[in-house]
Amino acid sequence: MPTFNAPVRDLQFVLHDLLKVSEQDIPGFADLDRDFTAAVLDESAKVARDVLAPLNLSGDQEGCRLENGVVRTPKGFKAAFETMKEGGWTAVDCDPEFGGQGLPYVMHTAAQESFVAANMAFNMYQGLTHGAYSAIRFHGTDAQKATYLPKLVTCEWTGTMNLTEPHCGTDLGLMRTRAEPQADGSYQITGQKIFISAGDHDLAENIIHLVLARVTGAPEGIKGISLFIVPKFDIKPDGSLGDRNGVSVGKIEEKMGIHGNATCVLNYDGAKGYLLGELHKGMRAMFTMMNEARLGVGLQGYAQAEAAYQNARAYAQERLQGRDVTGAKFPDQPADPLIVHPDIRRNLMDQKSFIEGARALTFWGAYLIDRAHKCDDTAADGLISLLIPVIKGFQTDKGFEMTVAAQQVYGGHGYIEEQGMSQFARDARIAMIYEGANGVQALDLVGRKLAQDGGKHVMAFFDMVKGLIKDNEGDEALRRDFLDPLKAASKDMQAAAMYFMQHGVKNPNNALAGSYDFMHLAGHVCMGLMWSRMAIAASEALENGAGDKDFYETKLATGRYYMARHLPATALHLARIQTGADTVMALAAENF
Amino acid sequence: MPTFNAPVRDLQFVLHDLLKVSEQDIPGFADLDRDFTAAVLDESAKVARDVLAPLNLSGDQEGCRLENGVVRTPKGFKAAFETMKEGGWTAVDCDPEFGGQGLPYVMHTAAQESFVAANMAFNMYQGLTHGAYSAIRFHGTDAQKATYLPKLVTCEWTGTMNLTEPHCGTDLGLMRTRAEPQADGSYQITGQKIFISAGDHDLAENIIHLVLARVTGAPEGIKGISLFIVPKFDIKPDGSLGDRNGVSVGKIEEKMGIHGNATCVLNYDGAKGYLLGELHKGMRAMFTMMNEARLGVGLQGYAQAEAAYQNARAYAQERLQGRDVTGAKFPDQPADPLIVHPDIRRNLMDQKSFIEGARALTFWGAYLIDRAHKCDDTAADGLISLLIPVIKGFQTDKGFEMTVAAQQVYGGHGYIEEQGMSQFARDARIAMIYEGANGVQALDLVGRKLAQDGGKHVMAFFDMVKGLIKDNEGDEALRRDFLDPLKAASKDMQAAAMYFMQHGVKNPNNALAGSYDFMHLAGHVCMGLMWSRMAIAASEALENGAGDKDFYETKLATGRYYMARHLPATALHLARIQTGADTVMALAAENF
Numbered sequence A, B: 001m002p003t004f005n006a007p008v009r010d011l012q013f014v015l016h017d018l019l020k021v022s023e024q025d026i027p028g029f030a031d032l033d034r035d036f037t038a039a040v041l042d043e044s045a046k047v048a049r050d051v052l053a054p055l056n057l058s059g060d061q062e063g064c065r066l067e068n069g070v071v072r073t074p075k076g077f078k079a080a081f082e083t084m085k086e087g088g089w090t091a092v093d094c095d096p097e098f099g100g101q102g103l104p105y106v107m108h109t110a111a112q113e114s115f116v117a118a119n120m121a122f123n124m125y126q127g128l129t130h131g132a133y134s135a136i137r138f139h140g141t142d143a144q145k146a147t148y149l150p151k152l153v154t155c156e157w158t159g160t161m162n163l164t165e166p167h168c169g170t171d172l173g174l175m176r177t178r179a180e181p182q183a184d185g186s187y188q189i190t191g192q193k194i195f196i197s198a199g200d201h202d203l204a205e206n207i208i209h210l211v212l213a214r215v216t217g218a219p220e221g222i223k224g225i226s227l228f229i230v231p232k233f234d235i236k237p238d239g240s241l242g243d244r245n246g247v248s249v250g251k252i253e254e255k256m257g258i259h260g261n262a263t264c265v266l267n268y269d270g271a272k273g274y275l276l277g278e279l280h281k282g283m284r285a286m287f288t289m290m291n292e293a294r295l296g297v298g299l300q301g302y303a304q305a306e307a308a309y310q311n312a313r314a315y316a317q318e319r320l321q322g323r324d325v326t327g328a329k330f331p332d333q334p335a336d337p338l339i340v341h342p343d344i345r346r347n348l349m350d351q352k353s354f355i356e357g358a359r360a361l362t363f364w365g366a367y368l369i370d371r372a373h374k375c376d377d378t379a380a381d382g383l384i385s386l387l388i389p390v391i392k393g394f395q396t397d398k399g400f401e402m403t404v405a406a407q408q409v410y411g412g413h414g415y416i417e418e419q420g421m422s423q424f425a426r427d428a429r430i431a432m433i434y435e436g437a438n439g440v441q442a443l444d445l446v447g448r449k450l451a452q453d454g455g456k457h458v459m460a461f462f463d464m465v466k467g468l469i470k471d472n473e474g475d476e477a478l479r480r481d482f483l484d485p486l487k488a489a490s491k492d493m494q495a496a497a498m499y500f501m502q503h504g505v506k507n508p509n510n511a512l513a514g515s516y517d518f519m520h521l522a523g524h525v526c527m528g529l530m531w532s533r534m535a536i537a538a539s540e541a542l543e544n545g546a547g548d549k550d551f552y553e554t555k556l557a558t559g560r561y562y563m564a565r566h567l568p569a570t571a572l573h574l575a576r577i578q579t580g581a582d583t584v585m586a587l588a589a590e591n592f
Helices: A008-018 A034-062 A077-086 A105-118 A120-139 A142-154 A282-288 A290-318 A342-375 A378-409 A411-415 A421-431 A438-449 A452-472 A476-504 A508-512 A515-543 A549-565 A569-577 B008-018 B034-062 B077-086 B105-118 B120-139 B142-154 B282-288 B290-318 B342-375 B378-409 B411-415 B421-431 B438-449 B452-472 B476-504 B508-512 B515-543 B549-565 B569-577
Strands: A065-067 A070-072 A157-162 A178-181 A187-197 A206-215 A225-231 A233-235 A241-244 A247-252 A263-276 B065-067 B070-072 B157-162 B178-181 B187-197 B206-215 B225-231 B233-235 B241-244 B247-252 B263-276
Touching: A008 A034, A008 A105, A008 A342, A008 A515, A008 A549, A034 A077, A034 A105, A034 A120, A034 A421, A065 A247, A070 A247, A077 A120, A105 A120, A105 A290, A105 A342, A120 A142, A120 A157, A120 A206, A120 A225, A120 A263, A120 A282, A120 A290, A120 A421, A142 A157, A142 A206, A157 A187, A187 A206, A187 A225, A206 A263, A206 A282, A225 A233, A225 A282, A282 A290, A290 A342, A290 A378, A290 A421, A342 A378, A342 A515, A342 A549, A342 B438, A342 B508, A342 B515, A378 A411, A378 A421, A378 A438, A378 A452, A378 A515, A411 A421, A421 B421, A438 A452, A438 A508, A438 A515, A438 B342, A452 A476, A452 A515, A476 A508, A476 A515, A476 A549, A476 A569, A508 B342, A515 A549, A515 A569, A515 B342, A569 B569, B008 B034, B008 B105, B008 B342, B008 B515, B008 B549, B034 B077, B034 B105, B034 B120, B034 B421, B065 B247, B070 B247, B077 B120, B105 B120, B105 B290, B105 B342, B120 B142, B120 B157, B120 B206, B120 B225, B120 B263, B120 B282, B120 B290, B120 B421, B142 B157, B142 B206, B157 B187, B187 B206, B187 B225, B206 B263, B206 B282, B225 B233, B225 B282, B282 B290, B290 B342, B290 B378, B290 B421, B342 B378, B342 B515, B342 B549, B378 B411, B378 B421, B378 B438, B378 B452, B378 B515, B411 B421, B438 B452, B438 B508, B438 B515, B452 B476, B452 B515, B476 B508, B476 B515, B476 B549, B476 B569, B515 B549, B515 B569
Parallel strands: A157 A206, A178 A206, B157 B206, B178 B206
Antiparallel strands: A065 A070, A178 A187, A187 A263, A206 A225, A225 A263, A233 A241, A247 A263, B065 B070, B178 B187, B187 B263, B206 B225, B225 B263, B233 B241, B247 B263
C-alpha cells in the first residue's frame, strides 16, 4: 500500500527561505516564524500520514454508496473527519469572529498540501465547505453569517457548490434551475444539478448547498443568475435543525477516480432557498471565491504528483532490476536498484523538479492572495488574477502527467490497483476538468487576464522577471544555470503576447488557437522564475553556512535540471503560437 | 455509450495511395487490389461496429471473475469470439498449411486496427494466440506444429506468453521458474508467473501456455532460459484433450483497465511442459516474435486514440456550449456547438493528425515486416528493427495522451464511467507498459538499434528522408508546408545521433539520459516522413482529378497542421538530449 510523508523540510524552505513569510509586512505574518510553522506542519504531517493516507486506497476501492436516499462514505472517513475537526484543521485561516484560527491563507495552503496529497477525495469534503464559508462570509447578511459560519468553520455542517446542469457546464448562461420568490422572502428552488462534489454524505449533520438559479422573470443569460443558500435541513430560529428540505440525491456518479468523494446528481423540488448576495449577481458572488478555489485545484495537481513521486522513488530505490551500464553498483546483489538507470532518473527528476517548482508557485500565489486581501494591494490582486489560470491549468496538466510518470516507474505493477499508483493518476485526472476545464483556463488567461487593466499585470510580471535577473546576474553560476534560461523563456513569453496583440485584433482566433500553448508557456516561465528565486535562496543559505548543506545543494541540482531540461519548451510553445489559427481552423466542421 | 466505426476510407488510403500495396513485388501483394481490401475491411468494420464495440463498455464494467478455479469472461464475449472464429478473423495472415488464409501481414494489421479500436481487452485473447502461433511456427518441431498450429489458427485453442515473475519483469535473467527434465523427454515446470494476459478464460477448450523457465543446471542469467509449451489440458496422441495439467490460476489482478481481459497469476506446480526450440535459447525464440508483438502494441496506442477521437468529435459537433468568438454560428440555437471553439479544434486536430500519421507508420512497418519475411530483404529487416521501439514507445505514449485529450473534450462528462471516455484512457495506459515498458523501448533504440550493423539502418533512414525531399522539393507548396519542416526535424535527429556518438562513448549515460527524448524525436521525424509521403500521395490524387476531392484536401490540411504544430518539437528534444547526463545523474540516490 502506498504511503505518504509530508515533505515538511521543503514546505519550510518555501515559507521561510523563499517567501520569508515572517519578515513580510502583512497582518498576521509576523507570527509565522520557523518554529511556529514547523509545529503546525509537523502536526498536519502526522494527521496526513497516520489518519488520511491509510484511508486513501481503501476509500478508492470501497467508494460511496447511496442507501435509502442517503450517501454512505467509505469505512473510516467519519472518524477521520472527526480528527480533522478536533485538530482545528478545518478552520486554519477562517475568521476568529466565527471560530476560525485566523492564520494567513498561505499557512492554510501549506497545511492543506499534506491533506490533499494524503487523500484527495476525503479532503474535498472540507475543501468544498471552505468555499461555502468564503461565499457566505463575503456575501452573506449578518444574520446569514451568524447562522452558517460558525458551523461551517468547524465542519459540523459542510458545504457544496451547485453550478452544473446536464446541458450546461462552462456556459452557465444556459442554466434552467428556477427560483420562485415566496411571500416570506425565501425562494422555491426547482431544477437538477449534476457533478455536485460532496453533494451528500454521512460526515455532518447538515449540508449547506450554494445553488445558482434564475429567479422567475430574470434576464436571460448569466446576467439573470442569482445565488441561493439551500440547507439540506432547514434551520429553526433557535439554530436547531428543522425539516428536511426538498433536495434529494438522484444518484452517485461512477467516476474514473476520487471514489471516496460522492459526486451527486441533486434534484431540487421546490426546495426552500435564501438569496445570498445581490439579486441577479450570483455569478459575481461565485467569482469572488474563484481565485482560492482554482489555486486549491492547482495544488491538487502537484500534491497528487508528490504522493505518487514518493512511492515511485521508494520503488526505484528498492526494486532490483538490471545493472548500472557503467558498472554494477551492488555486485553482491542479484541486480542493481532501478534508480541506477538514467531513464528512471530522468523520470524521477521530471517529477521532483516539477513538484518543487509548483509548490513554490502555489505558495507564492497564496501569499499574493493574503497580500491582496489583508493589505488591499491591487498590484498583488492583479498579479494573482493573472497567475490563477496558469496555476490551475498548467499545474493540473503537468501534475497528472507526473502521476502517470510515477506509475510508469512501477512497470506492470503500476497498472495493478492494489499498488495504488493507478489511483493517483485517476484521482489527479479530475483536477484538469473541474473548477473550469483547462481549455477554459487558457481562454481566461489569453482572452481576459492578459489584457486586464490595460495589460498592466503581465507587464508587471515581466518587469519582476527582468528585475530579478538584473539584481542577481553578477553571480556567474546563477546567471549561467538559472537567469540566462529564464531570460530566454521570458522573451518567448513576451514574443507570444506580442503575437497575440498584433494578430488577435484582426482575428481573435489567432490568439485563441494559441491559448493552450500560452498557458503552458507561462507555466514554464513561472516555474523558471520560482526555480531562479529558490536557487538564489539556496545559494544564500549555503553562503551563510546553513547546517543542511545537502538539502540546499540538492535544491540547486534539482533546479538546474528543470532549467536545462524543461525551460527550453517555451520555444516550442512560441513556435506553435506563431502559426496562428490557419491550420487549426482549416477544416470544415463536417470534415473532422 | 461510445460507438466505433472503422475509418475504412482512411485505411484504404494508406494501403493504396500511400503504400500502393498491389503494385509491390512481394509474394501475395498482387492480390491486394482496392476492391479486395475494401471487401475485407468493410467486413471487419461491421464485426467491429456491431459485435465488438457494443461489448467494450459492458466488458469493462463487468470484468472477469474467477469461479472455482476457472475464469469467466464478461457477458457476450463467448458469442463474439465465435463470430471472430467463424469469420476467419483469427487466421488472416496465418499459413494456409495450418488452415490460415495466408494474406500479407499488412492486411492482417489493417483488419486488426478495427478490432483493437472497438474492443482492446477482447481482442487480446486472439492477439496472444497469434503470438503463440508465431512462436511454434518458427521454433516448433513438425510434430509440434501439426499438434498445435491448426487449433491456434482457428482459436479453438488460445495461447499465452509467460515471462514475468513477481521479482522480475524487464530483467528476465533473474527468473526462478524451474524446468526439471523427465525420462520421457518432457519437463516438469514449477514456479509462479504473473501478469499473464488471457491467462485463463472460458472462450476456448484449451490454452497453450508458452513459458520461459530455467532447466535445472542451466547457466545463470538469460543465457540459461528455455521456452516451453505447457498446455492447460495435455493432448493425447489422437489429438483429443487429456488430463488437466498442473497449472492453476492464483488470482485475477484488479487493474486500471482492460478489465475484459483476465490478467492472471499462474502457478505452475510440476506442470508437464515440452521444450520449444533449442535448450537455453528461449529468449531468442521469444525475440523472433517481438517485432510483430511490439508493432501490435504500437497499433493499440493509436487505435484507442481513434476510438476516443470518434466520440470526442461527435460530442464536439453536438454539444452546445458558448458562442463562436467571431460571431454566433447558429444564432437560432441557444449556443454554438463546441467545435466552433479554437481550443477544441486544436485538441481535435492534435488527435486526428497523430492518429493518421501513426496509422501510416504502423502499416508501413507491417509492410516492411512482409518485405523482410517474404523477400528475405535484410535492409527492410534492419529498418523495421530500428523503427519498432519508436512505433511501440512513441505511439503508445502519444496514443494515451490523445485518449486523455479526447476525454477532456467531454468536460466533466468525460470523467463519468458510463460515457466510456475514461475507459479509452485506462485501457490505452497499459500499452505504455507491457511488451517492454517504454523506457526499455528507448533503451533498445539508443543502446542497441542505433548502432546495429554499424549504424547502417539509421543511415539508410536518413538517406530515405533526404531522397524523398530531393525528389519532391520542386513542388513549392509541398516544400514549404512539408519538406522544409521534415528536413529541419531530420537534421535534429541526426544531430542527436551525432551527440550520442561523440559523448556516449566517454560516458554511456550521456546517451541513455537522452534515450527517451530520442525515441520521441525519432517518432516525430517518422510522423513527418509519413505526413510528407501522404501529402505527396494526396497531391497526386488531386492532380489526377480524384473523385473525393474533399477527402484529399482534408488529408493535406491535417498534415499541414501536424507539420506546423508538432514537428517543431524535435528541437526541444534535441536541446534536452544535448544537456547530457550531468543534470540527470547529479543527485545521490538518497537525495531524491
